[in-house]
Amino acid sequence: MQTDYSMVRVKIPSGIIAPEQLEKLAFLSDAFSIGSAHVSTRQNIQLHWIQLDDVSEVMRGLVDVGLTTREACGNTVRNVVCSPFAGVCAKEVFDATPYANAVAKFLLRNPLNQNLPRKFKLNFSCCEEHSLVRIADIGLAPAVKEIDGQQIKGFRIYLGGGLGPASFIGELLEEFTPMENVLPTCIATLRLYDRLGDRGKMHRNRMRYLVHDMGFEKFQKHVLNERVIVNATKSTATKLEIVEEEVPSSAASIVSYESASNPPGYQRWLKTNTVPQKQRGYAIAFITLRSGDITARQLKAVSEICQEFSAERGIRTTPAQNIVLRWVLQSDLPELYQRLMQVGLANTGALTMASAVGCTGTTSCNLAITNSHRLAKEIQAKFLELGLDLDDGLGDSTIKISGCPNSCGQHPVGTIGFYGGASRVNNTLAPTYNMLLAGSTGEGGSLGKVFTRVPAKKVIDVVLKIVELYRQEKNEDERLQQWISRIMRGEGPATAKNTAELKRIIDQVAQLPSPDQSPESYMDYGDDGTFTAKTARGECAA
C-alpha cells in the first residue's frame, strides 16, 4: 500500500464542468498528479498518485474555480449524479438538472449528512432509458402528473437501491412525488437512515441493507411518516433554490463551419458518438475516453473546444466515463470531429458496447484485486479494431468491469459484467473475473446474474465468443441484450438453449494452458510478475 500517495476526488454535481474549471483541472493534474485525470462512474473527476503533502495545494487550486472535494468521500451524501442527457433528451418530460443542482447545493456542508452510517448516493435521470435511478439510495426520475386539470411537475422517487458486494434495485416510494415534497422526502430518508442505519458493521451499513432487512413496506411507511414530521417542523427557509438552466438561443454565438467534404472516419464517429438533441438543429456529441482517462493536454483542448462548439459553454462527464458536449450545431459536427481528432479525442464507439467501463482497479485502489482499468481499455481497443462499434445489434449493450466485488465499475448492471477476484487455476493463483449476464440500467433495470468465472487473460476471448454466437444464432433484428435474455429464460437457440449450455461453451473458451506453457496467462494485465491478491483498507474508486 502506498501511504504517501492519495487520490483526490473532485465533486462534479451533475457532471457539469465549465471551461475555466477544465483548465484548472489540467493544471493541477500536471502540477500534482500524473498528467492525466480520470472520469468516474459517478461523474466525479479523480486525480491519482498525489503526494499526501500536496493535497492542500490541490484543494487551494480547486477553490479558485468553484470546485470542491467536500463530501466527495466519507460517510456523506456523495456527488449528485444527473443524466448527461438531461435538458436535451428527446424523451424527458422536463430538465432535471436545476433540481439535481439545487439538491446538491442544499446538501453541501449541511449538518444533515456529515456523519451518516455510511456513504449515500442520489441519482437523477432524464427519461426511463437514460436512468440510473434504481441503483442509488435515492433515485429521482422526472415525472408530470395531471392534477385538477393542471400539469404538475414532480419526480418518481426510488429508495434503497445500490450496487456493491450485495446489490439491490431501488423501489418506488409512491406513484408521484410533487415538487414541493421532493426535498422533504430526501430529508426524511436521510434522517431515517441516520437514525436507524447500522453504524457497527462496516460492510452492511449502506441504506439498502436497512431497507432490505426491514422490508420495503415498513421502510416506506417510516419514510412517509418522517416526511410528515419534516414538513411540520422544517423552517420556511428550507427549500430548493432552483436556478433554471439558460437555454441557449439558436442564434448562439457560434461560428458556423462550412465543410466541403467530410473527413475520413467521420461517418463512423457520427453514428457511434452523436445523437440529435430535442432542440432542432443541435446535437449531443460524445468524447470516447478509455476507462475514463484523459490527459491534462486533452483537458485543456476540451476547455477550448467546448467554448467554441457548445452553446452552453461547458461539458458534462457521463456515468459511462466519457465526456459529452451538448448544444453543438449539427452543421458544426464535421469541424468538431476534426478538432477532436487533432488531440486524440475522436475515438468512436462512445454510445456502443465498445465503450467498456472499468474502475481504477489495481492501478491505484487499495481494495482492488485485478486491473479492471486496463482490461476495459483492452476490450475497447479490440472492439474498435474489429469494428464492433458499428454493429447495431450490440449498440445498446454494455460491458462493465470492477476490480473487486464492490461494484464501482457497475458490473451488476452491465449486459455483460465482470468483477475481479483471484482463484487457483491448474494449481496456480491467477487473476480471474466472475462474469455476470443480463444486467441493465434504465428505470426498469435489473441486476445481472452470476454466470461463470473467467481468467483475466481470457475475458476478451469470452466476450468475442458471445458476440460470435449471437451473430450466428440471433433472430432477425434481435439485439444482443434480447438474445442473452432469451437464453436466460431457457429459450435460446439450438447451440445454447439455456445458461448451462452457454456456460459449457464459454468455459471451453476460458480454459488456460498450463502455467509452464504460458506463464503470462497467469499474470494480470499491466503486470509482468507473478500475480498476488493483496488488498488493504481503502475507498472504492471508480
Add this chain to the structure above:
Amino acid sequence: MKSEATQPQDGSRTYPILVDPYKLMDVIRKKRIRVVDVRKAEEYSNGHIAGAVSIPLADILNVDGLEKAVEVFANAGIDDKIHVVVYDDAFGALAARVAWTLEYIGHQNVSLLAVTYSTWKLMGLKVEKKKTVFKKAKHSLQINNDILATVDYVNSSLEQNGNVLLDSRERLNYLDHHIPNAINIPYKTFAGERSILRSSEDLRRIVQNRGISNSKGVITYCGSVGTLSGLAYYALLLAGYRNVKLYAKSLREWKSLNLPTGGVKDANYWDLSAE
C-alpha cells in the same frame, strides 16, 4: 509577475531570478543587458525577441571543457558584468540550464525571463528575425562549485542523510525508478499558470508542505542533462532556499555507473495514464 516581488530577501543576488516581460521590454534598449535565446538556431532565425542573441543549449552542453563554454558566452558579447536574461520556449527548463551554467562559470548577474517565447509573442511584444551580433567580449572563468553536485557528492549526501535529494521528473517516471531516498516534486509543480515559475510565496509553501525546511541543503536532478532540475534549482532559490545544488549529470550518469535505484514495483499505475 513583478520581478522585484520575486527576489529573495537575502541580499545574495543583486539581480532578480525572474524578469517581467514588460520590464524587459522597457529596458532592453536603454540598459546594458544581454537577452539570450537558447532555442535551436533555426527557431531563432524564424523570429526571436528583439535584440536577443542566440546561444542554443546544445552549444553549451556539447563543448569540451568550461573554457569553451566561456568562449561561447564571450562570443555573444557577454562580459563578467553584464546582466543576462535567458529565455526559451520550453517552459523555462532550457533557459534555466544555460543560466545555471553561466552562474557556474562565475557570472553573477543572471535572470530568467518570466515567460516563454510563445507567451512573449502572444503578449504582442516585439520580435524580429534579424540576427543580433555583438562584439566579442571578455569573460573570466571562476568556477562556482557551490552550485554543482557531483555523483560523489550525491552519494555522500545519501550516506550522511543531511541533504534532500529532489527528483524533478514527472510522477510516473519517478514511480518507475529514482535515486534511492529522493523525493519527487515534478518540474510542473513549480510552473505558474502564466509564468514559468509560481510566485515565491507559492513555491515556499509547496516546498515547505513537503517538510523541507530552508535550512536544508537541496540537490536537484532529473533524467538526463539537468534541464528540468535546472528549473527546479531556480524555483528553490525563488522559494528562499540558499543551499541548492544541481546534479547536472543526473540519472543518465547515475544509471551508467550502475548505481542502485528505487521505485514502486507494481507498475500498474502506468495504466492510469491516458498517454
